[in-house]
Amino acid sequence: MGNRQAIGQRLPMIDGETKVRGEARFAADIRLPDCAVARLLKSPHAHAEILSIDTTDAEAISGVYGIITSADIPKVKGYAPADRSHGFMARGFATYVGQPVAAVAAKDEETAEEALAAIRVSYKVLPAVLDWEEAIAPGAVAVSHDPHPEEEAQDSSPAKASPNDAGHLELQGGNLEAAFADADLVYEETYRIPMLYQGYLEPHAVCAQWDRHDHVHVWACVQSPFGSRNMIMDTLGLPAGSITMHVTDVGGAFGGKDLGLFCPIAVLLARKARRAIKLVLSRAEDMAMANPSPYVHVRLKVGAKADGTLSGIEGTVHCDIGAFRTYWGPTSLSVSGLLLNKYRFGAFHLRAHDVFTNHVGFGSYRAPMALQATFAIESHLDEMARRLEIDPIAFRERNLIREGDTSATSGLTIPPHAGPEVLDALRQHPIWAEPATPSDDGLLRGRGMALGLWGSGAFPASAIAKLEKGGLIRIMIGQVDLTGSYTALAQIAADTLGVEPGCIVFGKADTSRAPHASVSGGSSTIYSMGKAVREAAGDLRDMILARGAKELDAVAGDVGLDTDGVYVLANPDRRCSLATLYDLESDLFASTYEPFVGRGASGGDRLRQSAPCFAGTLVQVAVEPDTGRVTIERVVTAQDVGKAINPMSVDGQVQGAAVQSLGAGLWEGLDHGAEGRLRNDNFLDYRMPSSADVPPIETILVEHAAGDGPFGAKGVGEPPVIPPAAAVANAVRDAVGERITALPITPESIWRATDRAMAGDMG
Amino acid sequence: MTTRDVAFRLNGHSTVIHTEPHRTLLQVLRDDLGLIGAKEGCGSGDCGACTVLAEDEAICSCLLLAVEVEGKSITTIEGLAPEGELHPVQRAFVECGALQCGFCTPGMVLSTVALLKRSPSPTEPEIRDALSGNLCRCTGYDMIVKAVQQAAKEMAHG
Numbered sequence: 001m002g003n004r005q006a007i008g009q010r011l012p013m014i015d016g017e018t019k020v021r022g023e024a025r026f027a028a029d030i031r032l033p034d035c036a037v038a039r040l041l042k043s044p045h046a047h048a049e050i051l052s053i054d055t056t057d058a059e060a061i062s063g064v065y066g067i068i069t070s071a072d073i074p075k076v077k078g079y080a081p082a083d084r085s086h087g088f089m090a091r092g093f094a095t096y097v098g099q100p101v102a103a104v105a106a107k108d109e110e111t112a113e114e115a116l117a118a119i120r121v122s123y124k125v126l127p128a129v130l131d132w133e134e135a136i137a138p139g140a141v142a143v144s145h146d147p148h149p150e151e152e153a154q155d156s157s158p159a160k161a162s163p164n165d166a167g168h169l170e171l172q173g174g175n176l177e178a179a180f181a182d183a184d185l186v187y188e189e190t191y192r193i194p195m196l197y198q199g200y201l202e203p204h205a206v207c208a209q210w211d212r213h214d215h216v217h218v219w220a221c222v223q224s225p226f227g228s229r230n231m232i233m234d235t236l237g238l239p240a241g242s243i244t245m246h247v248t249d250v251g252g253a254f255g256g257k258d259l260g261l262f263c264p265i266a267v268l269l270a271r272k273a274r275r276a277i278k279l280v281l282s283r284a285e286d287m288a289m290a291n292p293s294p295y296v297h298v299r300l301k302v303g304a305k306a307d308g309t310l311s312g313i314e315g316t317v318h319c320d321i322g323a324f325r326t327y328w329g330p331t332s333l334s335v336s337g338l339l340l341n342k343y344r345f346g347a348f349h350l351r352a353h354d355v356f357t358n359h360v361g362f363g364s365y366r367a368p369m370a371l372q373a374t375f376a377i378e379s380h381l382d383e384m385a386r387r388l389e390i391d392p393i394a395f396r397e398r399n400l401i402r403e404g405d406t407s408a409t410s411g412l413t414i415p416p417h418a419g420p421e422v423l424d425a426l427r428q429h430p431i432w433a434e435p436a437t438p439s440d441d442g443l444l445r446g447r448g449m450a451l452g453l454w455g456s457g458a459f460p461a462s463a464i465a466k467l468e469k470g471g472l473i474r475i476m477i478g479q480v481d482l483t484g485s486y487t488a489l490a491q492i493a494a495d496t497l498g499v500e501p502g503c504i505v506f507g508k509a510d511t512s513r514a515p516h517a518s519v520s521g522g523s524s525t526i527y528s529m530g531k532a533v534r535e536a537a538g539d540l541r542d543m544i545l546a547r548g549a550k551e552l553d554a555v556a557g558d559v560g561l562d563t564d565g566v567y568v569l570a571n572p573d574r575r576c577s578l579a580t581l582y583d584l585e586s587d588l589f590a591s592t593y594e595p596f597v598g599r600g601a602s603g604g605d606r607l608r609q610s611a612p613c614f615a616g617t618l619v620q621v622a623v624e625p626d627t628g629r630v631t632i633e634r635v636v637t638a639q640d641v642g643k644a645i646n647p648m649s650v651d652g653q654v655q656g657a658a659v660q661s662l663g664a665g666l667w668e669g670l671d672h673g674a675e676g677r678l679r680n681d682n683f684l685d686y687r688m689p690s691s692a693d694v695p696p697i698e699t700i701l702v703e704h705a706a707g708d709g710p711f712g713a714k715g716v717g718e719p720p721v722i723p724p725a726a727a728v729a730n731a732v733r734d735a736v737g738e739r740i741t742a743l744p745i746t747p748e749s750i751w752r753a754t755d756r757a758m759a760g761d762m763g
Numbered sequence: 764m765t766t767r768d769v770a771f772r773l774n775g776h777s778t779v780i781h782t783e784p785h786r787t788l789l790q791v792l793r794d795d796l797g798l799i800g801a802k803e804g805c806g807s808g809d810c811g812a813c814t815v816l817a818e819d820e821a822i823c824s825c826l827l828l829a830v831e832v833e834g835k836s837i838t839t840i841e842g843l844a845p846e847g848e849l850h851p852v853q854r855a856f857v858e859c860g861a862l863q864c865g866f867c868t869p870g871m872v873l874s875t876v877a878l879l880k881r882s883p884s885p886t887e888p889e890i891r892d893a894l895s896g897n898l899c900r901c902t903g904y905d906m907i908v909k910a911v912q913q914a915a916k917e918m919a920h921g
Contacts, residue, residue, distance in 0.1 A: 022868075652863055690896070
């Protein structure tokens with residue numbers, strides 16, 4: 001159907017010009033008439049009972065339009081005290097430093113600040129639970145969740161093992177005892193990964209405006225307008241039809257904006273204040289109050305035979321998830337599944353524990369838990385490869401899951417994948433293939449590799465394609481353009497119709513206008529919305545051909561469609577432009593046709609969610625021996641993408657993800673200190689890589705058509721963040737001769753490890 | 764609170780603003796003048812999303828008090844190219860895929876303009892160093908570097 005000219009092209013983003021002109025509209029750029037400034041009063045304590053909140057003095061200040069506290073939150077059916085979405089404001093208890101306790105709407109920032117200072121909160125400080133090991137010990141203080149829910153929350157999880165047990169599960173299979181008895185090498189080690197911040201450049205921002213007593217408009221940087229709208233309905237008990245969620249440009253999200261955390265506050269505050277409000281978090285607030293990835297602690301014990309065949313894996317995973325659960329989890333179960341998903345382990349036994357502490361509640365971060373799990377397993381296998389004296393790539397290859405295997409965790413059959421091709425691409429790359437030349441500049445050089453695996457998401461999506469004045473084709477979708485996906489969707493629509501991509505425009509439709517769409521994220525957008533767009537474009541094409549044929553006195557089978565319109569195949573000069581067809585359908589007095597509106601949809605599909613996407617990274621580093629300072633000299637990532645609809649966009653995803661992951665490898669980690677207060681709540685101290693910190697990122701796109709994504713495409717946004725952190729850790733190991741098992745690998749941790757080794761040598 | 768009058772050149776036009784002395788240039792640009800291209804990414808001069816040009820230098824407008832621009836010439840992203848046109852740096856960014864979410868882009872483009880003014884043929888290390896004050900979380904910087912190189916070439920040939 002159509003032709004295949006736009007797909008595979010390195011097309012610039014269709015809204016690129018808008019963005020370079022500074023004309024993109026992010027949530028904080030929305031300007032509403034008489035809009036109040038909103039500010040949040042935050043808990044200074046990690047754990048405290050809120051005895052009373054007195055807002056009388058604050059409300060009396062001239063220019064203060066309204067103040068809300070938990071007393072203003074309506075009682076709702078299905079209220080879940082331990083749920084992150086319901087925990088948008090402290091209720092009875094403050095459970096992390098920075099948790100919103102009240103919100104103020106005022107005429108300007110200064111007045112809002114004055115009001116915050118005038119609110120009197122009486123706290124009874126409680127012992128804070130900040131260490132996960134202490135938190136799960138019997139007799140530990142429990143992180144408080146509102147003890148007086150309207151209805152008893154349905155708790156279907158297994159009996160709690162400790163007061164802060166937020167979920168625990170076990171994965172096991174095979175005979176582990178025999179596996180270890182049989183092994184020639186059994187290696188045990190523990191790995192630690194700190195809470196990581198997604199680092200989107202645009203802080204959370206929400207605008208809310210009630211235009212009728214029973215309807216509110218919301219603009220927020222959210223990944224899922226429909227999901228966030230539903231969340232507001234659920235947490236505030238608002239009826240259907242009461243909320244319109246608008247799609248804005250989003251300044252980066254990486255999973256950290258998939259909930260719409262601050263929307264309920266904005267909606268409640270706008271109603272109380274009887275005005276539009278704009279709530280924009282400062283960077284310090286965003287880092288302390290949003291939703292970073294959990295702290296992860298993994299102990300692994302793996303057995304292998306001398307020839308490199310893995311025989312078994314045993315381990316324990318603990319995740320400090322902060323004070324709340326969210327819609328997915330347990331996170332430790334995710335980690336466990338990700339430890340197992342690439343290789344045939346034979347026997348396995350993993351214990352997974354999520355632990356509540358008085359830290360901010362966790363959220364999604366690009367391929368959630370995979371970077372952490374991969375750092376652990378790929379460091380572990382790298383060390384084992386050394387001890388077995390086997391090439392690390394050959395070691396992975398020998399044990400890689402194969403098409404037709406049964407997944408240990410999902411029970412599904414593994415479909416075809418390009419894992420071997422990805423490993424092959426790394427093996428042949430000069431970083432690996434060329435022998436390491438001795439350094440003559442005093443620096444210690446090393447190279448490391450790591451492999452990651454992620455599935456594509458397949459979520460419900462729908463789209464409308466309509467013909468417009470002048471022959472433009474508009475795709476209406478309720479999905480956010482997170483990663484430049486609109487451009488790839490335009491390419492899909494263009495090729496389906498047979499027109500140039502320049503004919504396609506997008507309608508960013510709000511939730512009251514768009515057909516349902518799911519989250520932008522989960523490596524799902526092209527996979528899911530691509531199919532819906534393809535169908536809608538195809539539906540529209542059929543209508544255009546049928547009616548164009550009538551216009552040309554032909555039958556549908558005898559006509560074709562290109563940018564210049566419908567034409568008779570046997571006589572291409574006989575044609576009718578799309579612009580003319582539009583005028584014929586919309587002519588008031590001589591209506592020839594009905595309006596041309598095509599529709600398409602794509603269902604969620606758990607089977608397709610298993611479409612495996614491998615990504616492998618090689619890193620070469622140079623380490624200054626006296627200071628432990630690491631320079632990343634070369635990086636290459638090979639990724640199984642199925643079919644790159646827009647290779648420039650795919651390269652951009654792989655490169656951006658690599659730098660983000662390298663950041664976790666060498667520089668990043670949220671530091672909440674001993675009191676649970678975030679110490680590095682700014683971009684100077686939470687050190688994300690700048691352009692000067694990283695080399696060019698080479699990309700190798702392995703196109704091994706998956707079969708059921710549109711035109712063979714697979715999800716590409718998440719897999720590339722997974723292996724680089726582990727690869728840089730393995731490169732450092734190669735360079736300095738010691739393994740650092742906690743991220744980030746700082747000059748200090750390198751110095752300590754090598755210093756310790758030297759002392760050991762001398763001892 | 765008393766306001767001050769501040770007379771300066773903004774995007775080539777003589778402009779007078781009235782503001783309390785404690786407000787930053789970023790706040791005045793965004794809230795008073797509707798120039799929302801400059802963004803607040805951190806409020807402390809660490810991310811560069813608020814970058815504007817003062818004379819020909821890239822500066823963080825979140826660190827500059829509005830009253831400090833008296834008599835100066837300020838260029839924001841909105842004033843970089845004549846109406847309807849694109850500056851070669853803007854065009855190169857689009858063609859090379861040097862942007863994704865677009866939030867860091869106005870600042871990154873202006874820092875690039877400042878770089879190419881003082882160093883028309885920068886090496887890659889010079890480019891990466893000059894742009895190290897503009898954080899980007901989406902692109903990984905590769906395509907930004909290529910865009911700068913492409914723009915430099917185009918601007919050298921006039």
